Amino acid sequence: MSLELRVGNRFRLGQKIGAGSFGEIFRGTNIQTGETVAIKLEQAKTRHPQLAFEARFYRILNAGGGVVGIPNILFYGVEGEFNVMVMDLLGPSLEDLFSFCDRKLSLKTTLMLAEQMIARIEFVHSKSVIHRDMKPDNFLMGTGKKGHHVYVVDFGLAKKYRDPRTHQHIPYKEGKSLTGTARYCSINTHLGIEQSRRDDLEGIGYILMYFLRGSLPWQGLKAHTKQEKVLSHIRAQADNARGDAVQGLSRGVCRVPQLHPRPALRGQAGLQLPETALPRALH
The missing domain is CATH 1.10.510.10 (Transferase(Phosphotransferase) domain 1)
Structure with a gap:
């Protein structure tokens, strides 16, 4: 039986779907709601960590909610060897x-x-x-x-x-x-x-x-x-x-x-x- 990888006790990690400027992006699932999400991982020991910095900007932009065209951040934290950010799953670029x-x-x-x-x-x-x-x-x-x-x-x-x-x-x-x-x-x-x-x-x-x-x-x-x-x-x-x-x-x-x-x-x-x-x- 394969080991199920979880993030923040709420999100299940799925397959890799891409990479950003400073991390890899995976499809994930909200275990509580069944909603599909995007999960971005970055090595916690990377020389120039950027994910916390990026999550902060998303929160600045989404302050107050109801913003069109900016994805929501659902979770940010450290899981084992990785910095993790969970956000809305979007469509093609x-x-x-x-x-x-x-x-x-x-x-x-x-x-x-x-x-x-x-x-x-x-x-x-x-x-x-x-x-x-x-x-x-x-x-x-x-x-x-x-x-x-x-x-x-x-x-x-x-x-x-x-x-x-x-x-x-x-x-x-x-x-x-x-x-x-x-x-x-x-x-x-x-x-x-x-x-x-x-x-x-x-x-x-x-x-x-x-x-x-x-x-x-x-x-x-x-x-x-x-x-x-x-x-x-x-x-x-x-x-x-x-x-x-x-x-x-x-x-x-x-x-x-x-x-x-x-x-x-x-x-x-x-x-x-x-x-x-x-x-x-x-x-």
Whole structure:
């Protein structure tokens, strides 16, 4: 008979379903309710533990409850050799769905996703927090009745950008090491400038370009040194910001003035990827 692994005396550990920036993620079950959950594990003796830090940010964001697009933390603690965080189980990531749709999304779908992604980050920023790791893998669809909601996850690299009480902004700094996923990082982040709200928004812009184009212009750049790679990346970003890389998106935004505010929050009419047969989570 196999040994049943439990967390916090309430959750049964199941199969591994993925990995985040600082830990592995497993499917689990609430023994009392039968509800399916996600369980994130991190070695307690890891050199730079992050899970307690991440759980704290989730609790800051979910203070008061009823928050759309931020998963709930159901448990955090230490179990044996692991730091453990239990949270709502969500659906596929936008990267998963992008791959499912042959790596290109329609303008309509991209705009609908954009509205929810920007709304999520606007809310995060309202809590004096910046995410610092914008990428399609960190935006997930909900499940069940919340299947049309986009969630933002993985706050392992998050940071407070201002004092929550006084709103005093952190100081401008240079010489910072790169934090986040290089492909979606802002030009300022590559230049070593302290990140702020603008960098999260620039990252979302690159994600939207990625969805529309199928790839980003700076993917696959060849460089012999780290410095050459950073300079090539910055040049490609700047060239495409001046060129035609975003013209399709800007023209599309101008052509769709009739989009109702927050359409994806109205229910079943929210997200649709019409080119393909999609998982129910998107309908």
